[in-house]
Amino acid sequence: MEDKRHTSREYERELQEIRDGLLYLGALTERALERGSQALLERNSVLAREIVREDEQIDSLDVDLEEKCIRLLALRQPAARDLRFITTAIKITGHLERIGDMAANIAEKVIILNDLPQIKPYIDLPRMVEIGRGMIRKSLDAMVREDIGLAKKVREEDTVIDQLNDQVFRELLTFMMEDPRKIQVCLYIMQISKSLERIADHAEGIADMVIYMVTGKSVRHKPASAENG
Amino acid sequence: MVTVEKDFIIRTKNVDFFYGAFRALSGVTVDFEKNKVTALIGPSGCGKSTLLRLLNRMNDLIDGTRVEGEILFEGRNIYAPDVDPVEIRQRIGMVFQKPNPFPKSIYNNITYAPRLAGIGNSEEIEALVEESLKQAVLWDEVKDILSKSAMTLSGGQQQRLCIARALAMKPDVILMDEPTSALDPISTAKIEELIDTLKKRYTIIIVTHNMQQAARISEYTGFFYLGKLIEFNVTEKIFTNPDVKHTEDYITGRFG
Numbered sequence: 001m002e003d004k005r006h007t008s009r010e011y012e013r014e015l016q017e018i019r020d021g022l023l024y025l026g027a028l029t030e031r032a033l034e035r036g037s038q039a040l041l042e043r044n045s046v047l048a049r050e051i052v053r054e055d056e057q058i059d060s061l062d063v064d065l066e067e068k069c070i071r072l073l074a075l076r077q078p079a080a081r082d083l084r085f086i087t088t089a090i091k092i093t094g095h096l097e098r099i100g101d102m103a104a105n106i107a108e109k110v111i112i113l114n115d116l117p118q119i120k121p122y123i124d125l126p127r128m129v130e131i132g133r134g135m136i137r138k139s140l141d142a143m144v145r146e147d148i149g150l151a152k153k154v155r156e157e158d159t160v161i162d163q164l165n166d167q168v169f170r171e172l173l174t175f176m177m178e179d180p181r182k183i184q185v186c187l188y189i190m191q192i193s194k195s196l197e198r199i200a201d202h203a204e205g206i207a208d209m210v211i212y213m214v215t216g217k218s219v220r221h222k223p224a225s226a227e228n229g
Numbered sequence: 230m231v232t233v234e235k236d237f238i239i240r241t242k243n244v245d246f247f248y249g250a251f252r253a254l255s256g257v258t259v260d261f262e263k264n265k266v267t268a269l270i271g272p273s274g275c276g277k278s279t280l281l282r283l284l285n286r287m288n289d290l291i292d293g294t295r296v297e298g299e300i301l302f303e304g305r306n307i308y309a310p311d312v313d314p315v316e317i318r319q320r321i322g323m324v325f326q327k328p329n330p331f332p333k334s335i336y337n338n339i340t341y342a343p344r345l346a347g348i349g350n351s352e353e354i355e356a357l358v359e360e361s362l363k364q365a366v367l368w369d370e371v372k373d374i375l376s377k378s379a380m381t382l383s384g385g386q387q388q389r390l391c392i393a394r395a396l397a398m399k400p401d402v403i404l405m406d407e408p409t410s411a412l413d414p415i416s417t418a419k420i421e422e423l424i425d426t427l428k429k430r431y432t433i434i435i436v437t438h439n440m441q442q443a444a445r446i447s448e449y450t451g452f453f454y455l456g457k458l459i460e461f462n463v464t465e466k467i468f469t470n471p472d473v474k475h476t477e478d479y480i481t482g483r484f485g
Contacts, residue, residue, distance in 0.1 A: 004483040011482065077441055079468045079480045216470030 011076055014068070018089050019144065021065045025096045026140040028058050030133050032103035033199065037129040039107060040192070041122060043114045051107035058100035065093040081213075088213040092143065095202040095209075099136065102195040102202075109188045109195075116185050119175060124168050125189070128196040131161055135203035142210045151214075154207035155224035161200035168193040238263040238402060238432045239284060239321075244298035246279055246288070246456075253279045254456045257298070261402075261449075266424060266433045268443035268464065271453035272484065277436045280453070281404050284434065285321035286314040302402075319346065322395035326407040328387030330379035330394070335371050338379045338390055339397045346398070357397055364430075365393035366423050385416025392423065396431075403427065405435040409442065421446050440480055444468045452476045 006012040032051050039048040069090045072078060078086050135154050142150035172186040208220045237260040246254040254276045261267050269277040282288045283296060286307060299306050307317050330338050339358045343349060349357065358375070362368040367389040371382070379390055388408060395403055405424075409417040424433055424446050437443050443450050444464060451461040452473075460467065460476040471477045478484055 004478050007482050007484060079440065079444070080471055080477045082481045083469060 011072075014072055014076070015082065015085065018065060018068055018072070018086070021061065021068070022089060022092055022096070022143065023140055025058065025061050025065065025093060025100075026136055028054075028061070029096050029099040029103060030136050032058070032100060032107075033129055033133050033136075036103050036106045036110060037126050040110045040113070041126065043118070045111045045114045048107040048110040048114070052104050052111075055100050055104035058097060062093050062097035062100075066090055069093075084213045084216060088143070088209040091209045092140075092206050095205045096136075099199050099202045102199045106192050106195050109192050113185065113188050113192075116188075119182050119185050124164050124171075125192060125196065128161055128164050128168075128193065128200075131157055131164075132196055132199045132203065135161075135200055136206070139203050139206035139210060142207060143213065146210075146214045148211055148214050151207040151210040152224065155204050155219075158200045158204040159224065161197055165193050165197040235260075236263040237261060238303060239434075240301045241280070241283075242299040242301070244280070244283065244296065244300060246276075246283060246297075247295045248291070249293045252456060254283075257456075257458045259451055259458055259461055261432060261434055263432050264428055264430075265448040266428050266435065266446055267449040267451065268447035269434065269436045269451050269453060270438075270440060270443050270479075271459075272479070273438075275453040276456040277451075277453045278406055279456075281323075281406055281434060281436050284402070284404055285318045285323055287318075287323065289314055319398045320400050321402040321404060322398055322400035323404040323406065324388070324391050324395055324408050327411050328384055328391050330382070330387050330390050332378065332380055334376045335379050335382070335390060336375040338394050342394065343397050348398075361393040361397040362390075364396050364427065365389045366419065366426075367393055383416070385412050385419060388412060388416065388420060389423065392420075392427075396427075400431065402432045402434065405433065407436055407438060410438065417442075440468075452479060454479070 006015075032054060035047055035051050038044065039051065069086050072086055076082075135157050138150055139154045141147065142154065169190060172190055176183045176186045205220075208218075211217070211219050239261040241257055241259050244254055244257040245252060257276075257280060259280075269281065271277050279288065283300060284302075284307075288294050288296070296308055300308060302317065302321065305312070307314075331341060333341065336358055339361050340354050343354060343357060348354075359368060359372075362371060367386060370386060371377075371390075374381075379387060382390060388411075392403070392408075409420050412420065421442065424435070427433060435443075435447065447464045449461065450464045450467040452459045452467065452471075452475075454475060460471055460473045462472070466472075467476060468480060471480065
């Protein structure tokens, strides 16, 4: 869409600052996720502890961004697309903060797992991480480019993650039935898988908000297949 | 879904308006619903005030103007040759940007027009003064000083007096041309509150440059640009998700 600039440059700058802040926050969460995966695969607890610590930065950025949005609502009385962008931004920053929390949760489980024997090579979890990271990135790209097609794609990908999570669950169930001594490890892996599934849900939530931001129509709580119109 | 038939009190059909050779309005078709507040917005010179003044034939007073198309008030074309503009202005009152009370007493400001029009005996006129001032939420402030000059009132009170003056003619429609642009925020809030109560009995059409005001008080909003009605819709839709990019650019401050 061709964009006209605001008559008030300061307002324009403030909106851009929020947009940039969301992208930065998104990059931080994506990085936390990537490093979580690395810490799991390399059994690196030092790295996992760093991820847990760095979640504080994500939390404070979330608060900061939300305050900026509230300030704009109060001082600029935004309307139409600006209003939709700012309300969307408030929701997106919340989703990103939760993704950060999930990444920190994963890192905490990795620390525990690293002290236990590894029962199998990790195959599905890194795949879920890759898809999840892609979803975060794409949902934010969709926001910047106001690209509904891309946002819809993110919604579809959530199904893939759900399927992988189910698959991991079934697989671990067989492990646990075969050997009760593996239950502890399996439960932690399940929690990681569940966190990844939740991360994908949050990325989908971002995509939903982008669709609202661009079209003014809410697709939340509707399946990806039924969103036309 | 049940469709409710809307009651439109004024309808314009393909209205063009010219100041000499200059075309100030082109092809404006819009329906004003009864007992609702409709706001007309747009940048200076877009034609919104011109349209407002056409609705009670105020532009008749300007030489070299010409109107084409139809403006129907309760189904009757107000520009038909047999229509008396004075009668139209009684039914469709107007409140202006700057409070313009007559340099007379508060009491006489209200009674001037009804007397001129020969409405009612002195008792009825007495009642009319109280009723109009009460409707304009001014009665309590002025009931003990009715014989004082209207010019001694504050700007906000003067504007409410002008509204009371318009109400005294028992109009069906009240046109307001930026009625609060010369007022402080408290007086503005009082007028806005007043508009909200008045719409139960009257239809209000208001021109405003204050978009938040349009958003706060109106049910419908029309956006004008270069003499054309660009978009007309329920106010909430206009301010959250307008259909036309141009409207969006204007209300978000991205104009020009």
